[in-house]
Amino acid sequence: MGSNPLQLLIAIQKAFNHVPDDAICRVASALGLPISRILGDVEFYSFLSREPLGTYSVLMSDSITDWMLGSRELFLRLCGNLGVSPGVTRCDGLATVGKTSCTGMCDQGPALLVNGIAVANLTDERIDAISRLMEKQIPPVAWPDEYFRVESNIRRRGWLFQDWQGPILEGEVLLQEMTDAGLRGRGGAGFPTAKKWASCRDAPGSERYVVCNADEGEPGTFKDRVLLQHCAGRLFEGMALCARTVGAKRGFLYVRGEYRYLEAHLEAQLAARRDADFEIELHWGAGAYICGEESALLESIEGKRGIPRVRPPFPVTFGLHGMPTVVDNVETFCAAAAIAAGGGSEFRSLGTAGSCGTKLLSVSGDCARPGIYEYSFGVSVSQILEDCGAGNVLAVQVGGAAGSCLDASEFGRKICFEDLPTSGSVMVFDRTRDMREAALNFSRFFAHESCGFCTPCRVGTGILAQAMERISEGRGTEEDITEIGDLGGILKASHCGLGQSANRAVRDMLRKFPEHFEGGVN
Amino acid sequence: MKTVSLDGAVVPFAEGQTVMECALAANISIPHLCFLPGFLPHGSCRLCTVKIDGRLASACTQPAMAGQHVEIDTEELRQVRLSLLRMLFVEGNHYCPACEKSGSCRLQKAAYDEGMLDLHYRPWYPKRKMDASHPDVLIDRDRCIFCELCVKASRDVDGKNIFGISGRGIDTHLVVNSKSGLLADTDISAQDRAVEVCPVGAILVKGRGFEIPIGKRLYD
Numbered sequence A: 001m002g003s004n005p006l007q008l009l010i011a012i013q014k015a016f017n018h019v020p021d022d023a024i025c026r027v028a029s030a031l032g033l034p035i036s037r038i039l040g041d042v043e044f045y046s047f048l049s050r051e052p053l054g055t056y057s058v059l060m061s062d063s064i065t066d067w068m069l070g071s072r073e074l075f076l077r078l079c080g081n082l083g084v085s086p087g088v089t090r091c092d093g094l095a096t097v098g099k100t101s102c103t104g105m106c107d108q109g110p111a112l113l114v115n116g117i118a119v120a121n122l123t124d125e126r127i128d129a130i131s132r133l134m135e136k137q138i139p140p141v142a143w144p145d146e147y148f149r150v151e152s153n154i155r156r157r158g159w160l161f162q163d164w165q166g167p168i169l170e171g172e173v174l175l176q177e178m179t180d181a182g183l184r185g186r187g188g189a190g191f192p193t194a195k196k197w198a199s200c201r202d203a204p205g206s207e208r209y210v211v212c213n214a215d216e217g218e219p220g221t222f223k224d225r226v227l228l229q230h231c232a233g234r235l236f237e238g239m240a241l242c243a244r245t246v247g248a249k250r251g252f253l254y255v256r257g258e259y260r261y262l263e264a265h266l267e268a269q270l271a272a273r274r275d276a277d278f279e280i281e282l283h284w285g286a287g288a289y290i291c292g293e294e295s296a297l298l299e300s301i302e303g304k305r306g307i308p309r310v311r312p313p314f315p316v317t318f319g320l321h322g323m324p325t326v327v328d329n330v331e332t333f334c335a336a337a338a339i340a341a342g343g344g345s346e347f348r349s350l351g352t353a354g355s356c357g358t359k360l361l362s363v364s365g366d367c368a369r370p371g372i373y374e375y376s377f378g379v380s381v382s383q384i385l386e387d388c389g390a391g392n393v394l395a396v397q398v399g400g401a402a403g404s405c406l407d408a409s410e411f412g413r414k415i416c417f418e419d420l421p422t423s424g425s426v427m428v429f430d431r432t433r434d435m436r437e438a439a440l441n442f443s444r445f446f447a448h449e450s451c452g453f454c455t456p457c458r459v460g461t462g463i464l465a466q467a468m469e470r471i472s473e474g475r476g477t478e479e480d481i482t483e484i485g486d487l488g489g490i491l492k493a494s495h496c497g498l499g500q501s502a503n504r505a506v507r508d509m510l511r512k513f514p515e516h517f518e519g520g521v522n
Numbered sequence B: 001m002k003t004v005s006l007d008g009a010v011v012p013f014a015e016g017q018t019v020m021e022c023a024l025a026a027n028i029s030i031p032h033l034c035f036l037p038g039f040l041p042h043g044s045c046r047l048c049t050v051k052i053d054g055r056l057a058s059a060c061t062q063p064a065m066a067g068q069h070v071e072i073d074t075e076e077l078r079q080v081r082l083s084l085l086r087m088l089f090v091e092g093n094h095y096c097p098a099c100e101k102s103g104s105c106r107l108q109k110a111a112y113d114e115g116m117l118d119l120h121y122r123p124w125y126p127k128r129k130m131d132a133s134h135p136d137v138l139i140d141r142d143r144c145i146f147c148e149l150c151v152k153a154s155r156d157v158d159g160k161n162i163f164g165i166s167g168r169g170i171d172t173h174l175v176v177n178s179k180s181g182l183l184a185d186t187d188i189s190a191q192d193r194a195v196e197v198c199p200v201g202a203i204l205v206k207g208r209g210f211e212i213p214i215g216k217r218l219y220d
């Protein structure tokens, strides 16, 4: 934790159920920072609060897949059991019940966080039992273990899950092997990984950093959670290989706060490492999707609000503390380590011309077997639907809230950078679903997660969400529909990818399923 | 010499200049609000959005590069600017006739220049806290456009570091660096660059009542 403001504030929140104003001033003066910097953090990150929360702080995961599994009804049930209004702490200080963006448990939802720790597979019975435990003031550590069990649900294993044991390649040889294998970033953008590492190595700077992006906030993705659980050793190996290649001595693993339950496991895996030349530190997020954007993530590690930086300069030249920095996704580092250990030529032979190797997909929604599927790039959406046991499918959302919504005529399309690039979120909607709900959910998500820095996104996501609220309550107008389409042109002027893609899914849904929206407009 | 094309005009630039800087040097106007020469570019208002080789970008942050083709005065970009201005108006409370800054306000001027005649979107009527605690300087947060010019001016020019931006999304707001969060507990003065630099009526000097007659104000 040391002197990192954000990590300190997370600890204070945990100890006092809020960050008192007095603590804000003290942290600021102890660290020699302006009060506004610390206050800025507290008011930016969702998991920090200035007002005291209850002894039990419950946050219900509010992803569309949670909705589909009945989370909204369970939320009301929990509020009813405890006699609290949403977001308002009970007057005896026992509990606060609120909502939070997708917690990455979509394959085993509905889920909630209690004092930051995930409880999945919620049912009426489980909600009632949890309510009773809280009323009896039994601390979560004494709750039944099964409540906190998180399944990995790995349904299809391929190249990445193989146990590559060849002689380890390093440095220039490794870069060449990664280039030959065609490794591109797995976090969504698909930048050639070897090129990124080489740029960082060649950039001037007195220090270098290697940062792993495990923020995984895109609704419907949970593959990094499973990799952290099963392949942490491989991940750290990949980060260390990168560090040796670029000349870094320090690395950070930025994990979203929702995965705090993994702390003991990750700390143990880190302690088991024997590498005096490269130290890896855990850095926890605190409820901000935007911190998955690489430059916002660096700001967050520096203890600031997660506001994306002006780019260029890119992190490879001007990254953490202004030094050359590699930021890669969990899956990218794991793949790099597997390529270094002899997996390169097989990787090259898999996938399509522009997208080599395999991709982990997080499949959730209306299907018999939600979970993690590893496919070679180029797999069709219909193949995935068949394998996960999805029938009577209306729509598939690929790439999370920022992705594309496909109708049945497009299920022949392929997962790859050339056709459907994605960090791996695949959400299935069957014909019983109302796509208006998904559109409402996604538009609220963006309005909640916009960092607020730039005008089009700060205001535009709000306008979009308000229009969708009206449409979903049956109070919409034709102008609302037109507005949602028109906003796309303005959102494109946003500072970062969040704003730029904020109306894509909703616009797709309006265009492809207009009949779902008719009832909302008069 | 390296050049870029700005709406067809071939303009030279020096290494390290942004598109905005080379346009200013060539007397080509690109509307802007949060950008002010002498301060690091911010890129938050997006009013200086231009199209560079087919992609939207903010001119104030984009480095000029040889051979770039920059579009500024197109119908598409006029629409973007108009929408951005409307957004800035509806998210705040901008009752221009009752605002001391009227006539000298850069937001108001930009809206006139772009021919903005209505709000188009439904106004949000925010209720952010007013700070009238200081004898000489007043903050009306509902007019703030988060350009951070006051933040930079106070920190880098006045050497006082009085302001900061806090919150997230639509809850973004200006904060003051004092234990109480009030301006009265800072050493701000009405002569500070931070006060003068505010492009809108969010930071105002007290004790003045529409001193400059209509017709003689900065943008009349």
Ligand SMILES: Cc1cc2nc3c(=O)[nH]c(=O)nc-3n(C[C@H](O)[C@H](O)[C@H](O)COP(=O)(O)O)c2cc1C
Residues within 6 Å of the ligand: A184, A185, A186, A187, A188, A189, A190, A191, A213, A214, A215, A216, A217, A218, A289, A290, A291, A292, A293, A294, A295, A327, A328, A329, A330, A332, A333, A496, A497, A498
């Ligand atoms: C709004 C937004 C959210 C993002 N979230 C993530 C994320 O959770 N995980 C991730 O790896 N990349 C995320 N990215 C992409 C990162 O900015 C970055 O491209 C990536 O971490 C680079 O790693 P890679 O090259 O290994 O893919 C996000 C980008 C944006 C614009």
Ligand code: SF4
Residues within 6 Å of the ligand: A290, A307, A308, A449, A450, A451, A452, A453, A454, A455, A457, A458, A494, A495, A496, A497, A498, A499, A500
């Ligand atoms: S696009 Fe949205 S998230 Fe990105 S910088 Fe702008 S306000 Fe922040």
Ligand code: SF4
Residues within 6 Å of the ligand: B143, B144, B145, B146, B147, B148, B149, B150, B151, B174, B197, B198, B199, B200, B202, B203
């Ligand atoms: S108070 Fe004025 S100068 Fe400061 S951020 Fe707001 S609009 Fe900009």
